[in-house]
Amino acid sequence: MSSPFYELYKNYTKDALLDIVMHEENYREEAIAAAQQIISENNWTEDFEAELKKREQVQIEEENKEDLELEANILYYQKAKEFKNDACSFQVRFIDIPKLESKLIKANISFFIEDKHVGNQLDAFPTQTYYVKQKDAEEVDRIIKEIGVVAAPYLDTRPFLTPTLKVTLIAVLLIIILLLLMK
Numbered sequence: 001m002s003s004p005f006y007e008l009y010k011n012y013t014k015d016a017l018l019d020i021v022m023h024e025e026n027y028r029e030e031a032i033a034a035a036q037q038i039i040s041e042n043n044w045t046e047d048f049e050a051e052l053k054k055r056e057q058v059q060i061e062e063e064n065k066e067d068l069e070l071e072a073n074i075l076y077y078q079k080a081k082e083f084k085n086d087a088c089s090f091q092v093r094f095i096d097i098p099k100l101e102s103k104l105i106k107a108n109i110s111f112f113i114e115d116k117h118v119g120n121q122l123d124a125f126p127t128q129t130y131y132v133k134q135k136d137a138e139e140v141d142r143i144i145k146e147i148g149v150v151a152a153p154y155l156d157t158r159p160f161l162t163p164t165l166k167v168t169l170i171a172v173l174l175i176i177i178l179l180l181l182m183k
Contacts, residue, residue, distance in 0.1 A: 002034075003030050003033075003034050008034075009031075009038055010038055012035075012038070014042070017035045017044070018044070020032065021036055021039065080131075083111075083131035088137050089130060091130075092127060092130055092149060093127055093149075094126040099147050099149070100143070100149050103147055107139060109132060109133075109136045109139060109140060109143075110133065111130050111140075112131040113129070113131075
């Protein structure tokens with residue numbers, strides 16, 4: 001006597017049946033057994049095994065990718081700690097980055113760049129924070145002066161409200177007060 005799952009699954013596609021067997025945690029035992037029986041009857045066992053190997057390979061690749069990302073993060077933070085301990089940092093405008101980096105590399109000066117999202121002030125001066133070793137600080141200073149790199153101010157000192165906005169707000173407030181007094 002065939003199970004209700006067998007009757008239900010006998011018209012399923014090969015891919016649908018393979019998906020049931022691959023995700024057995026989502027199905028009852030009888031459902032999985034029926035799917036396996038149909039796969040076997042239709043000689044799809046080799047396809048099932050190939051799909052299983054393919055999925056295992058994808059899982060291994062994802063785990064390896066996570067390991068590589070973790071290693072990259074570890075190296076990033078180790079380097080950050082190493083360079084930040086020297087407390088020798090400066091801000092460089094994005095526009096000056098290529099010429100500065102090329103000079104630093106030519107001078108064989110190692111440097112560390114903070115994550116691109118740290119230190120950026122996109123509202124005023126897009127900058128990048130650079131860290132160098134204390135022993136290289138004088139040479140870096142010389143290079144910066146030589147190529148004319150302008151370090152942007154770290155803080156945006158512009159007033160929060162521009163004069164035009166202040167005048168507009170005062171005018172609106174005066175109009176509201178006058179309207180309230182007229183009532």
